[in-house]
Amino acid sequence: MTTGRLNPKVDGFLGKAKKWKEEFEKLRDIVLDCEELTEEFKWMHPCYTFENKNIVIIHGFKEYCALLFQKGALLKDTHGILIQQTENVQAARQIRFTTVQEISEMETILKAYIHEAIEVEKAGLEVNFKKHTEYIIPDEFKHKLDVNPALKTAFEALTPGRQRAYILYFSQPKQSKTRVSRVEKYMQQILDGKGLND
Incomplete structure (x- = not known):
């Protein structure tokens, strides 16, 4: 050395x-x-x-x-x-x-x-990262996307990394009510086209 x-x-x-x-x-x-x-x-x-x-x-x-x-x-x-x-x-x-x-x-x-x-x-090998579509969207968020077309459009317009960050953040809590409150807290931010940490 x-x-x-x-x-x-x-x-x-x-x-x-x-x-x-x-x-x-x-x-x-x-x-x-x-x-x-x-x-x-x-x-x-x-x-x-x-x-x-x-x-x-x-x-x-x-x-x-x-x-x-x-x-x-x-x-x-x-x-x-x-x-x-x-x-x-x-x-x-x-x-x-x-x-x-x-x-x-x-x-x-x-x-x-x-x-x-x-x-x-x-060798220039690269890891094939999962696409955000391979992550499981929690039911609580899926429901909000289904009943709110504007939210769905805004979410789909986000970059894959921002979508993934939201999906992972919304999925973390064990209790459904906590997942719901997280989704509700960030709905406006998604509608504004912003990521979780923007």
Whole structure:
């Protein structure tokens, strides 16, 4: 590993890390051992790129730290270790750790996954994202669309990303009355042609 490839922002990140510091340092060594990657700092985390394309990110959570592969869904996952964070995450996959020893024992496997991720990028492979029509529209929202043609027209005029954001947001609550209140709260915003976060 050459020190010329170390990013000072990542040094700063590691210097401030309280939790997972040793794990982050070990993961950094492993990733940088895989030639061809550039160390950057994005989204407040060490990010490793190939020709300006994000390949893998090191990040930490309360219960674990992880390597996050941007196009992890395209990896073969021969060891069955890739984790989809939530059902709505389409492309990225994580490999999670809780100890430095765990990372050290998996070093050869991790390097193989990183090399495969680089090859996926070199080949120009892309994840086929679900279209918004593949998401299930909750009944409460479907009912409002059926009885309010203007709302339906306005919703269909939104970008696919905005439609998906609304569908996911309206689907989250377990109770029907909460779903109804969310739909009612955002109806005017949809009619105004705005997205959930506009």
